[in-house]
Amino acid sequence: MSPRAGGKRAPGHAFHPTVLREYDIRGIIGQTLSAADAHALGRAYATLLRGAGGRRVCLGFDGRLSSPELAEALGEGLRTGGSDVLWIGRGPTPMLYFAVHHLNADGGIQVTGSHNPPDHNGFKMMLGKTSLYGARIQELGRIAASGEFATGAGRIIDSPVFDAYVERLLSDFRGGRELRVVWDAGNGATGEVLAALAARLPGRHVLLYAEIDGRFPNHHPDPTVPENLVDLIRTVQAEGAEVGIAFDGDGDRIGVVDGQGRIMFGDQLMQILAADVLARHPGAPILADVKASQALFDEIGRLGGKPVMYKTGHSLMKAAMAEMGAPLAGEMSGHIFYSDGFYGHDDALYVAVRLLTILARGERTLAGWRDRMAPMVNTPELRFDCPDETKFGVIERVKARLEAEGAEVNAIDGVRVMTADGWWLLRASNTQAVLVARAEATDDAALARLKQQIAANLAAAGVTPPAF
Numbered sequence: 001m002s003p004r005a006g007g008k009r010a011p012g013h014a015f016h017p018t019v020l021r022e023y024d025i026r027g028i029i030g031q032t033l034s035a036a037d038a039h040a041l042g043r044a045y046a047t048l049l050r051g052a053g054g055r056r057v058c059l060g061f062d063g064r065l066s067s068p069e070l071a072e073a074l075g076e077g078l079r080t081g082g083s084d085v086l087w088i089g090r091g092p093t094p095m096l097y098f099a100v101h102h103l104n105a106d107g108g109i110q111v112t113g114s115h116n117p118p119d120h121n122g123f124k125m126m127l128g129k130t131s132l133y134g135a136r137i138q139e140l141g142r143i144a145a146s147g148e149f150a151t152g153a154g155r156i157i158d159s160p161v162f163d164a165y166v167e168r169l170l171s172d173f174r175g176g177r178e179l180r181v182v183w184d185a186g187n188g189a190t191g192e193v194l195a196a197l198a199a200r201l202p203g204r205h206v207l208l209y210a211e212i213d214g215r216f217p218n219h220h221p222d223p224t225v226p227e228n229l230v231d232l233i234r235t236v237q238a239e240g241a242e243v244g245i246a247f248d249g250d251g252d253r254i255g256v257v258d259g260q261g262r263i264m265f266g267d268q269l270m271q272i273l274a275a276d277v278l279a280r281h282p283g284a285p286i287l288a289d290v291k292a293s294q295a296l297f298d299e300i301g302r303l304g305g306k307p308v309m310y311k312t313g314h315s316l317m318k319a320a321m322a323e324m325g326a327p328l329a330g331e332m333s334g335h336i337f338y339s340d341g342f343y344g345h346d347d348a349l350y351v352a353v354r355l356l357t358i359l360a361r362g363e364r365t366l367a368g369w370r371d372r373m374a375p376m377v378n379t380p381e382l383r384f385d386c387p388d389e390t391k392f393g394v395i396e397r398v399k400a401r402l403e404a405e406g407a408e409v410n411a412i413d414g415v416r417v418m419t420a421d422g423w424w425l426l427r428a429s430n431t432q433a434v435l436v437a438r439a440e441a442t443d444d445a446a447l448a449r450l451k452q453q454i455a456a457n458l459a460a461a462g463v464t465p466p467a468f
């Protein structure tokens with residue numbers, strides 16, 4: 001049977017050209033994204049799902065002000081397309097991912113703007129138990145444009161998984177010494193789950209901004225930006241806590257600070273998590289993205305693991321780790337994925353439970369782990385504006401120039417250039433109209449030379465280099 005058998009031809013729906021991205025759908029409410037888009041997405045997704053032989057879809061949403069309206073419209077579109085909607089309700093994105101496994105659903109959609117400004121929103125999707133991304137997202141756009149939607153009469157079924165999810169998170173905590181922990185939900189979608197989790201973990205737990213509020217009145221829920229960690233650091237120090245943990249707006253990215261208030265980025269945290277996983281999976285591949293420190297790749301090798309450098313992007317990373325059978329993968333941005341003991345997706349609350357277990361069962365404090373790491377001089381992730389329409393072209397021009405020069409380039413995602421001084425990276429973000437740069441060296445003078453190289457290559461590609 002053709003997936004669209006019985007389908008009526010409806011007027012096609014055109015999404016704004018900027019919203020169908022590499023691994024999710026994102027837009028600005030009232031400008032590029034509306035409830036009508038959510039409804040059309042529901043109908044297109046239901047059509048795709050029927051073609052894949054599925055019917056039951058989990059639907060969740062984050063705490064943004066526009067999320068309930070988008071979720072309603074999406075659910076209605078799915079239902080009209082013949083899908084049964086398992087209504088998960090409000091919560092973090094990884095609770096939706098969990099629901100798809102727990103309820104053995106055929107797919108799932110989370111309405112979320114992740115860490116983006118309050119007036120942004122979007123959709124992260126699964127088909128079966130894996131991410132729906134890339135060509136499949138474009139296919140949804142084509143189905144919507146054609147108007148050839150499947151039709152049917154699906155149902156909306158209340159399917160809360162909150163309690164089961166909290167139990168699942170707690171089931172992998174192994175106690176030891178009691179810890180003092182400060183948590184910062186940034187008024188994002190993790191707040192309620194976090195409160196339930198912290199109430200049942202041993203030790204002392206201080207919660208910041210655990211009330212879900214889509215206006216993000218205290219600070220923006222993006223823990224990769226140091227200014228968003230100011231309150232967390234201050235509270236960790238005031239409480240004499242050993243660790244501070246923050247989440248992005250939808251709970252798929254983690255940010256961590258140690259007891260001295262030092263920020264630990266995803267690629268530093270991964271050094272600790274990899275040591276634990278490799279003790280049980282000797283020789284296993286561990287994936288990290290092109291932005292990650294050389295120190296992480298070196299440490300994975302030193303621990304007897306197989307370091308694999310891969311593309312930035314949560315959907316891409318999840319697919320690659322499944323293909324390679326990797327127990328752990330992570331990005332500098334704080335997306336960290338466990339297959340060891342878990343489902344292979346990025347759940348920052350689960351990562352927090354695993355980190356606390358490592359600390360509670362060992363003698364070493366988080367600051368002690370940090371002190372042992374190889375001293376590297378590096379920039380943070382440097383992000384600067386570049387229009388969506390031109391950002392990939394800039395990278396292509398830089399790559400062509402480097403190849404002509406005979407530079408040592410890893411081009412798996414943008415350009416990561418190895419030099420005698422260290423490495424530098426330039427890539428286009430898949431989620432925002434920005435270019436991303438990073439450099440790492442063993443001393444300040446070498447780092448300054450790498451930054452000059454980035455600036456020179458940008459200038460040669462017709463982009464005014466930012467001051468860094």
Ligand SMILES: [Zn+2]
Nearest residue numbers: 114248250252
């Ligand atoms: Zn997120």
